[in-house]
Structure formats: structure tokens, C-alpha cells
Amino acid sequence: MTEAAQLPAKREEPQPITEYIPVEVTLELYGYFDAGYKRRYPGKGSTPTSKTVDVPGGKAKIVPPAEYGFPNTTDKDFKRAFERIVIKRLERRTTIDEHGATRRRPHLKVPISFTVYELIKEAGLARTGPNYKAAIQWVKRNTFTGIEAPFLDVPKGQTLTLNTHLFRQTWTPGDTLATGDLADKIYIIPEGWFLSHLAHNKTLLVDHAFYKQLTSYTIAKTIVDSLAVGFRKANPWRKSYRAICDAYALRFYSKPSDRERKTAADFWQLHRLGYIEGGTKPCTIDDCPNTTAHGRGWDWQHNHQDSVIAFYPGPKFLADQAAHHLRVAQAEQITNGPTLAKPILAPGGDTSTFPAVDLADTIQKFTTAAVQITHEDRNRGFWRSRIRVLVEADCAALLEKLLKEARTEADQGYQADSCNFAP
Numbered sequence: 066m067t068e069a070a071q072l073p074a075k076r077e078e079p080q081p082i083t084e085y086i087p088v089e090v091t092l093e094l095y096g097y098f099d100a101g102y103k104r105r106y107p108g109k110g111s112t113p114t115s116k117t118v119d120v121p122g123g124k125a126k127i128v129p130p131a132e133y134g135f136p137n138t139t140d141k142d143f144k145r146a147f148e149r150i151v152i153k154r155l156e157r158r159t160t161i162d163e164h165g166a167t168r169r170r171p172h173l174k175v176p177i178s179f180t181v182y183e184l185i186k187e188a189g190l191a192r193t194g195p196n197y198k199a200a201i202q203w204v205k206r207n208t209f210t211g212i213e214a215p216f217l218d219v220p221k222g223q224t225l226t227l228n229t230h231l232f233r234q235t236w237t238p239g240d241t242l243a244t245g246d247l248a249d250k251i252y253i254i255p256e257g258w259f260l261s262h263l264a265h266n267k268t269l270l271v272d273h274a275f276y277k278q279l280t281s282y283t284i285a286k287t288i289v290d291s292l293a294v295g296f297r298k299a300n301p302w303r304k305s306y307r308a309i310c311d312a313y314a315l316r317f318y319s320k321p322s323d324r325e326r327k328t329a330a331d332f333w334q335l336h337r338l339g340y341i342e343g344g345t346k347p348c349t350i351d352d353c354p355n356t357t358a359h360g361r362g363w364d365w366q367h368n369h370q371d372s373v374i375a376f377y378p379g380p381k382f383l384a385d386q387a388a389h390h391l392r393v394a395q396a397e398q399i400t401n402g403p404t405l406a407k408p409i410l411a412p413g414g415d416t417s418t419f420p421a422v423d424l425a426d427t428i429q430k431f432t433t434a435a436v437q438i439t440h441e442d443r444n445r446g447f448w449r450s451r452i453r454v455l456v457e458a459d460c461a462a463l464l465e466k467l468l469k470e471a472r473t474e475a476d477q478g479y480q481a482d483s484c485n486f487a488p
């Protein structure tokens with residue numbers, strides 16, 4: 066009896082831990098990835114040889130190689146794995162000087178090298194022959210897929226239209242390196258626009274743990290970055306159904322009921338994870354973690370040519386946005402250093418000269434505020450560690466200001482577009 070009573074409570078306990086990584090998402094917004102794990106090959110059957118999408122500043126055209134096919138959700142999964150590897154390499158360049166001040170060095174040694182199995186592991190895949198082959202093909206596909214599109218030239222602040230790729234040059238095991246040795250790993254030199262966007266923080270903070278929970282909901286996986294960017298500009302954020310189908314190579318259904326039916330499972334998964342919530346249609350699923358009355362997070366508006374879908378941001382998006390604000394503050398703090406970090410007192414240390422208790426109280430106060438704003442108690446540890454850095458670096462006033470802004474935004478919904486994001 067006791068056991069049975071405890072079970073549901075245990076199940077509600079949050080297993081997922083947030084794992085924020087800065088991600089370059091231009092290609093995601095350009096419809097580079099088909100939604101789905103089934104590969105399309107250009108020119109085969111009725112498949113077109115390229116894909117063109119309307120984007121801010123013009124059109125983006127994706128021209129895949131016939132041999133390797135269109136990039137799809139597999140490629141996006143591998144790209145996220147690659148980006149986690151890139152972030153690890155970036156973090157190694159962060160240095161702490163003799164005063165304890167952190168200096169950020171946004172350098173990345175290229176080529177970026179890693180084993181095939183490291184990539185497979187980061188993608189959450191099993192060490193199997195087919196996955197090994199898929200990883201190699203991912204490298205080649207993203208070296209050869211052409212992109213004709215506008216890109217932001219960050220230092221100059223202007224948008225240029227150019228013909229490019231994701232990767233400029235790559236080596237896979239067995240290829241000959243400059244040293245004359247045979248490669249036993251993957252080596253990647255990304256294109257200049259990609260490295261430039263990374264170096265200048267033209268990235269989106271993405272929760273990789275959340276992304277993995279989207280599992281095989283490939284429409285959700287593909288659309289989620291567009292939602293993140295869209296919610297910063299509008300609430301609700303509206304998108305044409307036809308535009309979604311064109312961008313992600315989804316079959317266009319002429320019957321409104323089909324349009325709703327074929328996308329429902331993916332939208333419900335986004336709702337279940339708290340990414341979308343609100344609107345006129347009530348939530349009707351039994352396994353929703355939100356037990357109070359609330360909207361499901363999307364509304365359809367149909368006409369015979371097309372439909373418009375209105376999406377509403379949920380608490381998970383708000384949590385990500387608050388994390389983004391904190392990260393920007395942190396980055397500014399580190400960049401604008403050097404700041405002498407205050408020493409952290411050992412337990413039982415002399416507290417007469419240093420207000421250790423106040424510091425702890427301050428961290429506690431801000432952590433509680435952050436959790437309240439984001440409605441995400443499971444992120445308490447995440448907030449505490451981030452806030453500790455800022456408080457110890459003497460950024461309490463800045464933090465206070467940010468939290469106030471975040472609270473106002475959370476109350477009023479988002480309209481401000483504060484993201485430094487390209488293009």
C-alpha cells in the first residue's frame with residue numbers, strides 16, 4: 066500500500082536534466098533538414114533536385130549530392146552531437162589567470178577531430194556497423210550539400226548572399242592527412258560563416274536533454290528551433306502550413322482534417338514537454354504533467370489553399386529564454402573582465418571578515434526567483450550553479466535587473482526580440 070502510494074510520486078520526479086549548448090541554427094531555419102529519417106535522393110522518382118525556401122533577406126536553396134541524398138533528421142541529430150563536441154573543445158580554451166579571473170578565449174582549433182565512436186556516442190546511438198556508416202556518410206553529405214543563401218557577415222554587420230556548404234573540408238578514416246599519415250578519426254574544417262557565427266556568439270541556446278526527449282517526433286525535432294526564434298518575436302507565433310511542408314519536405318495534405326491529424330502527435334509531444342501551451346483549444350491528454358486547466362498550445366486556421374498554425378510558448382520555452390538571458394550576462398561578465406573572483410570560504414572558515422552567509426542568502430534568493438519565473442523546479446540545481454557564478458563575480462545588481470525583466474516578460478508574454486542571432 067505504502068509502496069503503491071509512493072510510486073506515482075516517484076514517477077513524477079524529473080529524470081531529465083537540462084543541458085544547454087549554444088547552437089548555430091541558420092541551417093535549421095533555412096529548411097536544410099528534411100523532417101524524417103527516411104532519406105530522399107535528388108532526381109530519383111518525383112523527388113526534386115533541390116529545395117528552395119523563403120528566408121529573411123531572400124531565398125535559401127539546398128542542393129544535395131545525388132550519392133548521399135538530402136540532409137534529414139539523422140543529419141540534425143549528428144549535427145547536435147558534433148556541436149556538443151565543438152563546445153567541449155571550446156571550453157578547454159577557457160583559462161583562469163593567477164588572480165583567479167576567468168578569461169574567455171573563443172578559439173577553436175581546426176580541423177576539429179574526433180573518433181567516429183565519439184560522434185555516435187554523443188548522438189546517443191549504439192556502436193553498430195550501420196551507425197558507423199551513417200556517421201561517415203553524414204560527414205560527406207554535409208561536405209557536399211550546396212547552400213545558396215544569405216548569411217550574416219558578423220564583423221561587418223551586413224548580410225551577404227553566397228554559395229557555400231556546412232563543412233569546407235573533411236577527412237574520414239583512411240584519408241590522407243597533411244602529415245602523410247592515414248586518418249584514424251574524423252577531421253572537420255567547417256565553413257567560415259559557421260565558425261564566425263560561433264566565435265561571435267550568434268547562436269541559440271538549445272537544451273540538448275530536451276531535444277533528445279523529442280525522440281522520433283521528427284516534425285517536432287525539426288520545427289523546434291524555428292519556434293524558439295519565432296517566440297522571441299511574436300506570441301502566438303504564426304506559420305503557414307504550406308511553408309512548413311515545403312521547408313521540411315512533408316507531404317502537403319489538401320484536407321484540413323488530414324493536416325491536423327498528421328501533425329498532432331508531434332505537437333502533443335512538444336506540449337507534453339512544456340514547450341507549447343495556451344491558445345483556444347484545451348489540453349486533452351491524460352499524461353500531461355500540467356494538471357490545471359490549460360490550452361494545448363496550437364490553433365489551426367484553415368482555408369482551402371493553405372492553413373495557418375498559431376503556436377503559443379509554454380513554460381519550457383520561458384525557462385530556456387531565462388537561461389539565455391543569464392548566459393548573455395555571464396558572457397558579458399567574462400568578456401568584460403578581468404574580474405577578481407571573491408574567494409569561496411571553506412566551511413567553518415572565519416566569517417567575521419567576509420559575509421559568506423549573505424552570499425549564500427543572495428544565491429538562494431535569486432535561485433528561488435529564477436525557478437518562480439520559469440515554473441521549473443527541476444532546474445533548481447542548474448539555476449543555483451549559474452547564479453553562484455554571477456553572485457560571486459559581484460553581478461548581483463545585473464542579475465536583479467535581468468530577473469526583473471524576465472519576470473515582466475514571463476507575465477506579459479514575449480514581444481521583445483533581444484536575441485543576437487543571425488540572420
Ligand SMILES: [Zn+2]
Pocket residue numbers: 336348349350353354355359360361
Ligand atoms: Zn496539457
